[in-house]
Amino acid sequence: MTMDRRTVLGLGGVATAGVVLAPGMTLIAAPPPDKTEASSDQRWAMLIDVNKCDSNCTACTKACRQENNVPLFGDPNRDIHWIRKLEIRDKEHRRPSVSLPVMCNHCENPPCAHVCPTQATFIRKDGIVLVDKHRCIGCRYCMLACPYKARSLVYHETSRNEDSNPEVPIRAKGVVEKCNFCVHLVDDGKQPACVQACRNEGKHAMIFGDLNDPQSEISVKIRTVKTQTIRADLGLKPHVHYEGL
Amino acid sequence: MRSLQSHPLKFTVLLALVWAFVLVLPTMVVASGSGADVTQHSKSAYTGGPPQLENAKGEACIRPSDWMRRNHMDFLKHRRAQTVREGLRIRSESLIKCAECHQSREKFCDQCHNYVGVAPDCFECHSYPK
Numbered sequence: 001m002t003m004d005r006r007t008v009l010g011l012g013g014v015a016t017a018g019v020v021l022a023p024g025m026t027l028i029a030a031p032p033p034d035k036t037e038a039s040s041d042q043r044w045a046m047l048i049d050v051n052k053c054d055s056n057c058t059a060c061t062k063a064c065r066q067e068n069n070v071p072l073f074g075d076p077n078r079d080i081h082w083i084r085k086l087e088i089r090d091k092e093h094r095r096p097s098v099s100l101p102v103m104c105n106h107c108e109n110p111p112c113a114h115v116c117p118t119q120a121t122f123i124r125k126d127g128i129v130l131v132d133k134h135r136c137i138g139c140r141y142c143m144l145a146c147p148y149k150a151r152s153l154v155y156h157e158t159s160r161n162e163d164s165n166p167e168v169p170i171r172a173k174g175v176v177e178k179c180n181f182c183v184h185l186v187d188d189g190k191q192p193a194c195v196q197a198c199r200n201e202g203k204h205a206m207i208f209g210d211l212n213d214p215q216s217e218i219s220v221k222i223r224t225v226k227t228q229t230i231r232a233d234l235g236l237k238p239h240v241h242y243e244g245l
Numbered sequence: 246m247r248s249l250q251s252h253p254l255k256f257t258v259l260l261a262l263v264w265a266f267v268l269v270l271p272t273m274v275v276a277s278g279s280g281a282d283v284t285q286h287s288k289s290a291y292t293g294g295p296p297q298l299e300n301a302k303g304e305a306c307i308r309p310s311d312w313m314r315r316n317h318m319d320f321l322k323h324r325r326a327q328t329v330r331e332g333l334r335i336r337s338e339s340l341i342k343c344a345e346c347h348q349s350r351e352k353f354c355d356q357c358h359n360y361v362g363v364a365p366d367c368f369e370c371h372s373y374p375k
């Protein structure tokens with residue numbers, strides 16, 4: 001999909017100039033403790049460096065489908081997308097177009113949650129916006145409310161096959177779902193599937209981490225590099241940040 | 246005159262009642278006496294016989310078995326809500342742990358669920374851990 005750069009950016013984000021610190025990455029996590037719970041001590045977020053993202057690469061979108069059992073029905077009006085690749089360009093063509101993945105922004109002020117009549121959509125304590133599929137009635141108010149087109153209704157039955165991920169439910173017909181920051185992996189101290197795939201592809205365009213931890217790679221980068229969020233003018237405070245837009 | 250006329254009427258009614266009783270009684274005996282018939286009838290709905298639970302591996306359940314028998318549905322549903330909404334994950338009490346002892350859903354969960362005719366739809370989306 002190609003979109004106008006100013007449309008995607010809205011009025012743009014805050015510019016902070018500074019030094020880039022070398023990212024320290026030690027992600028071999030010890031097995032998680034027996035009992036864990038979401039807590040407001042964390043604030044999960046993502047940072048995507050569009051300079052490192054390649055317009056031909058679909059590693060993240062493929063990984064998301066594989067990890068979360070998100071099928072493709074082959075009908076553009078009905079297909080489920082938790083993460084999409086966008087091409088955006090400058091209206092005056094002063095800059096080359098850029099390619100970036102777009103998923104749920106896990107907004108701090110999520111209109112999707114505000115309009116949900118059943119409280120199926122809610123913000124977890126650590127900032128992840130989730131859909132409780134057991135409560136969702138498929139009314140699709142949230143799809144209208146989300147300005148990022150992050151949500152999809154599952155129009156058709158889906159089924160499990162030998163390639164499905166047994167750890168994750170298959171998508172249920174009649175409920176609205178979206179990127180959940182791979183909450184099952186994050187709760188186990190792992191990184192979301194798209195981030196892992198991007199790294200395995202050698203691109204390292206996506207980082208995921210805790211904004212409440214000032215030492216985390218993502219906090220350091222957001223403090224020190226110019227980053228933006230999409231349509232910051234809407235005031236939803238997205239937590240997917242972009243570098244190089 | 247009046248009594249002569251009303252007497253046969255009363256007698257007829259009484260006779261009818263007696264006959265009705267005589268006719269109905271054997272039917273009642275058949276209905277209550279032959280349990281086989283009743284089972285035969287309900288067999289079209291359920292074919293598995295009384296629940297035959299496979300012996301669980303493992304030493305003991307995470308809760309006393311009789312408590313579990315009565316409360317597992319509320320327990321699971323409460324945990325489900327806590328897990329989805331509060332991110333509570335207790336790894337020693339997850340469904341993966343259930344499946345370590347009760348390895349076959351068909352030979353465990355489904356046995357009673359089919360017998361009592363309840364159809365929880367958990368496993369239409371989730372897969373029972375292997």
Ligand code: SF4
Nearest residue numbers: 104105107110112146
């Ligand atoms: S991006 Fe859309 S779906 Fe995600 S939290 Fe924001 S409004 Fe809700």
Ligand code: SF4
Nearest residue numbers: 116136137139140142
């Ligand atoms: S479709 Fe589901 S999640 Fe969306 S607003 Fe309706 S009930 Fe809430």
Ligand code: SF4
Nearest residue numbers: 064179181182192194
């Ligand atoms: S965080 Fe997980 S659910 Fe969200 S886009 Fe990435 S892979 Fe998909």
